[in-house]
Amino acid sequence: MTLTQLEIFSRVAELAGFTSAATRLGISQSAVSHAIKSLEQELGVELFRRHQAQVELTDIGRQLLLRARAMLGLAATLEQEAADARGMKRGTLRIGSFGPTSSTRLLPHILGEYRKAYPGIEVHIDEGPDRQVLQWLEERRIDLGFVVLPEERFDTFPLLEDQLVALIPATHALAREQQVRLDQLCHDPFVLTEAGSAEQVSRLFIGAGLRPNIRYRSSQLLSTLETVARGEAVSILAELSLPSATDARYVSRPLAPAVPRQVGIAVLDQRQSSPATLAFIRHAQRLYGQAKPSILR
Missing domain, CATH: 1.10.10.10 (Winged helix-like DNA-binding domain superfamily/Winged helix DNA-binding domain)
Known part of the structure; x- marks a missing residue:
């Protein structure tokens, strides 16, 4: 073998x-x-x-x-530890990413700095819903994943905190409100996006003893935005997942009470993580450790 x-x-x-x-x-x-x-x-x-x-x-x-994946991961770690002793000139890093928060706001900045320091490391990025990233971690298909915290199954490293917001068609009566309560979002059709934070949104309603009128489930954020923009539904999204360019067809409003969301990096076992993985985490923490959403705008 x-x-x-x-x-x-x-x-x-x-x-x-x-x-x-x-x-x-x-x-x-x-x-x-x-x-x-x-x-x-x-x-x-x-x-x-x-x-x-x-x-x-x-x-x-x-x-x-x-x-087999555990053995391959261990072999990769051994190779990268040897490469680390030589200045980490080569190796592979496999990253799991969900939604725009990690894929478009965090990763580009972190990778930009990381590639300057370790140009010989080959980086593979897999993108999928937050549940998929967790599964990839458990199956050892990736070395690290961006996740919504807390996640007790893994070793985790917090990066930043933003908040969940209500997404409402601009023509809706709730668009005139400064804040929106959960119960106010249960009367209209609701679109649940699975691109990120789907589990947190579901738990939020369950914890409040409420049941949204879920008519749509979307695996892509763009589909959720367009559904709301057409006036067909309301939704809840993470603030940092929203596009930087505004769309006049919908508005976002803070929830009342406020619901924070913490994003971080997870690894299956920090003790077995490769030097390339640990170096990426160090770069990420230096750039975004507990950053406020405003610095990413």
């Missing part, structure tokens, strides 16, 4: 196909097939079920995938 075989196995599982894995890894499909076949023969188990162009993990394959 080699690390190369485990890397190929992990890619095939992630992309659910030999061809996709071969393209991502830059090798031939026959090389991928040979590596998987050799690994299955060595382990004496079937790792995948073949279904024409796609494959799916067997039960034992899913179990071994977690071990």
